[in-house]
Structures are given as structure tokens and as C-alpha cells.
Amino acid sequence: MALKLQPGDEALWGTYEYGSMKVAFEQRAAREGIVNKVLDLPITSMSNDEIVAAYKKAITPRTKVILVSHIVYLTGQVLPVREICDMAHERGVEVIVDGAHSFAHLADKIPDLHCDYYGASLHKWMLAPLGTGILYIKKENIEKVWPLFGDGGYASDSIHKFAHIGTYPAYLQLALAEAIRFNQTIGLERKEARLRYIKNYWVDRLIDVPNIVVHTPREAHRSCAISTVGIKGQDPADVTNALYDKYKIFTVPPGYPGAVRICPNIYTIPYELDAFVAAMKELAAA
Template identity: 35%
Template sequence: MNHTNRRKFIKSFSAGVTASMFTPVFAATDLDKQRTSLLELSKFDYKDLDENFWEQVAEQFIFQPNLHYFNNASLGPSPIVVQEATRKFRDTLDAFPSKYMWGAWKDDVEKVRSKVASLFSVSNEEIALIHNTTEGMNLIARSFDLQKDDEIIVANHEHPSGTIPWEVWQETKGIKIVRPELPILPDNTDEVVAVYKNAITSRTKIISICHIVNTNGMMLPIKEISKMAHDKGILVAVDGAQSAGMLSIDLHDLGCDFYAASSHKWLFSPKGVGVLYAKYESQKFLKPLMVARGHNDKSIRRLENYNTRNYPEVLGLGTAIDFYNKIGKQNIDERSKELKSYFRSQIQNDSRFKIKTPASNDLSGAIQVVEVIGKDAKEIKKKLIEQFGIDCRPMTDFNLNALRFSFAIYITKKDIDYLVKALTTIASL
């Protein structure tokens, strides 16, 4: 990136952030003192996406000194511009509570809905603004009036928030939950599709499926599975917690009926905000979890009718999408693949490590899971945070004994170099 473009980048996002020196010991700090005020986003179009560009993106996120954050799959940070915008929304609400809770922000909320819809290439009338993936999966699972012995396919790598709702709302009524086993390292997407195909019977009504599983970062072929399911009259509900924001997604193209996601992971929104997509033709199946005045609304808004809710966070989602679109969803998608490839290239030929995430871009993205041979994952996680300030998540289910690393847009190749150095140091002990 040339000098002029870098200056424009900084001007459009912030006045700049001074990098801190990292040491293994965490120090207490007042994060507000580190913040710099942001200038209004310009319409400058970034073309030169070299590593300098991504280092400038990284500067838009402020972490605790000494922290190297590779745990975005658990919870993502908000960039400075989103934090500041959300604080301003809170100040506005508190200055005139009744005005902004009921009415004054109605059009602004609809603008957020429109931004979400555009991001996923769907209609405004197919997006509900909810709280998180768990709420969306509960709403879907509770809605159906299934009959005893009907079947729902929920594979073994689903997140608890994608399994428990079906167990509580359907299995207790005599509905059968079918739990096929997914391969940890499939050779191709056909192998995954076959797992679901073989699980289908004449009683199958719904397939509930993660887009990207949180266990080992494997991406599941939603488009192919949706087509197969629809050919048999089966509905498809997708847990998109780990894919929304990581990938460039066209939900109409994916073909699923429902898609629930938390925007506070890879979309970097305020916490406790999420989205629910329901294909227009499939909305008739859904019922709200809560009812209040306006429950007779026939639109998808009936599914988000909480009466009083935290609108500053909802509006902060709009700012997060502005930030996201500023960089570009295709650029972010490609960056995810670039960082994945860079990390894998550093360790894949080292016998001390075993990568337990599929390599193909059709089968994985910016979440990679690695076993350090002969070492306990929980012990390594402890050493990484205490000695190197690296936060990640140990994954022990399915005998993974591995560490899960998330490569979000604030991760640079220098960060990955630091991570690999830390891993090789611990592996050598």
C-alpha cells in the first residue's frame, strides 16, 4: 500500500492507535485512555490490499496490552468505530428514553435490517433482528408441530445451542433426533453430503446443521445438502454462528430455509445482537418465542417483538456492517483463506503438529485446529496465555486434544509468526 492510500485509510477509520509492546505478564490498564476518536467513514475505495492495509485494519481494534487474541470463534471484539457509535446511541437513549425506545428509531432500525439483508443478498422481509444464534435456534425448534416418530437430523458436531432446543422442544414430544457421525477430516464435500443422505428416511422432516462447526472448524456443504433435502420435501435450518462475517454469503444461493447467527463474532457488532433469516416461503412455519402488542403482525418482525429492547446495540450492528462493508465482504473472505493458508504452511510439514481441520477452502475457513503431538491441549493453552499472552481455545471433544485458533481480520501475518514461534517453543519442551 502506498503512502497516500495508508493516510486515507487512517483518516477514514481513526486518528491512529499507538501500538503497545507486549510482555507475557498482563498489566491493569484503563482501555478508555488508549482510544482515539474516529473520523467519519469516507467512501474511499481501497484497492491495494497488501499486508500494510491489513495492519491498518488491525489498528481499528484495541485489545488489552500483552494480549494476542486468537479466540474470535468464542467472541469477537468490536472495532473502535462501533464502540464509539454504540456509546453515542446509549447517550441519546438515556437523554430522552421514551422517545427513542418507542418510535424515534423505527426508521433507523429498518435501515439496519436493510443493511443485514443486503449483506446476505436477501430481502428485508426475510431478516429478523434477534439477540444471538441460541435464540434463533430455539425459535426454529419450538415452532414446529411435528408428530410422534417424525425425525430431525442433527449431526454429532453440532453446537449445544443447536442440539438442546431440539431435545427440549421436540424430543420430549416423541420426535426422534437422528445423530449421524461426521468425519473429522473428510476428503471432499461429497463425503459429508453422503452422511446426511444416508441418515434420511421417509420420516425426516428437518435437517438442523452448522455451516462451520465450532469443534474443528470444518465447513459443511450447505448448498448441496439443502438441494438434496428440498428434493425430498425436507426443511433445512442452519446455525451460522461461525460463518456470518467470515465468508461471503448469499443465503438465497445457499438454499437453506432458516439461518441463525450471532453478529458479535465475525461481524464485530456489539454483544447480544444477532440475525435470523427465514426464506419468505418458509416463514409460515415460524412462531415467535415471545408475544406482546403487535403479535398479529404478519411480517417477520413478529419474531423480534420484545417491546423494550437494547436498541443502541441493534443500531451498533448497523455501524458494524458499515465498517465491514468498508473493507468488503469478498476481501474479508479472501483474507480468511490467505491467513489460513499462511498458518498451515508454517506447521504442516512439522512432525510435532497435526492439523485437525480440513485443508480445502470448500471444507474450512479462518478457524484452524492443531494438535501438538504428545502434549495435553489444556496445558498448552495455559502456557500460551501465561507465557506468550496468546488466547485460544482447547478442543477436547472427539479426541481432538487440540487448540482452536481463529484468524479474524485483525490478525496479521506478524501475529501468526508470533503464534507459530510460541507453538514451536512449547512443542520443543
């Protein structure tokens, strides 16, 4: 994370950001004396306007950058990143968007988000191999950002200066090209619609079941494929273990209180979702 930040400069982000991203800012604080202002917001129960207002209220004259996830990894909630970016830019603050769970998941184009920086891994929703990713930097910002690995072969204002990692495994590029073709064949708008349908398929069948709690907002603009669900009085780890041990259904407890994260993809079929719904109903009735 090579932004030029000085001692006392503030970075603003939420407790719900991904651990590796938080650690990057915490390391800058430990090494260089920047200040991390951390928001602890009940975002699942807040409207988009309330979320934007909370970020606005937290900005001070020392705030230089905001980190915000497009889709929160804990719950699958889609955050209003464009509105946050526009609000921040009015106050001279740059915005980094973590798109790990939104790229090739939502049909939004990166420039339309109005962010300054955007990064994503591609093994999740792009279905590319592990070790592939994307970095977007507004052209006017490239020159002022240092690459983590020095490369004298490119001009300081060239995005290619960030690509130097030593010997690059060609098979990743070849496989990534196939992943791009696969996604383009489907079309991102169709893919997003299918992913939202799959999520709604199981949520609609569990939302009114006694003892079951769906934590992620259900509105179309606030969630897509990912959602979180829990059973009252049961530890998420116990639910996760029971789903796998008894029904061979793999899920994870992401760390959100009372929640198991459900991440079906385009290859998930209704029969599999029916099995999950039946398993959750049985566990909730126990």
C-alpha cells in the same frame, strides 16, 4: 425452536453441532416426543460428496428437518450446506443452517445456500456487540413458524413477528449499523480472502513441523479463518494453558480431540502469527 413437529418426527443433525442447538432439539424430544437422529461422522477426513451422501443415507420417511452448521465451531470446517439443502429438498426435508461462524466470515449470500432457515450471532465475525443476531426464514415458511414471544401487532406471515423481545436496547441497533458499514466498506469478498490468507499464513508454517497436527481441511472451499492444531502426546488444555501462561497467546480447546482452535481475525497481523508459530514450535519440541 418453534417448528411444528409431531411425536415421532425425526430431526437429523451431527455430533459436531453447537451445544445450544443440540439442546433445543433434545428439549423437543423430551417434551413432545420427536426423534433426534444423530450422525457421528469423521467429517474432517470426508469429502464433501461423502458428507452429503451420509446425510442422504440417514433420511427416512419420518425425517422432517436437518440442522447443519455452515462452519463447524469445533474445527472451522466449511460444510457443503447448499448441496445438503438441495438433496434434502428433493426428499421433502427442510434445513436449518447454523451460520454463527459463517455470517460476515464467508461471502456467501444466505439465499444462495438454498436453506429454509438460517440463524447467526453477529458478535463473532460481524464484530457487532453481544446480544445481536440475525434470523432468516424463507417467506413461504414464516406463517407456519410460531414466534417464541407472542406479538399480535404483526400478521402471521410477517418476519417482524419474531422480533418482539420487550424493551429493545437502542444502542445495539446503533452499534450494529456501524458494524454493517464497517463490513461493507471492506467488502465481504476481500474480507474472506484476507481471513483465509491469515489462516494459511500460520498453517503453512506449522503443517510440516514434527509432532504438530493440523486437523482442519486445508482446501480453500473447506476452511477459511478458523483452523485447529494440536501437538502429539499433549492434552489440548495443557497446550492452551502453556500458550497463555508462557507466551500470552489466548486460544481455546473447543472439545475436538487433540485440538486447539485458532481464530485470528482481520485485525490480526503477521507479527502476532509469527509469535504463535514460534511458540508452537517450541512447545512441540519440548
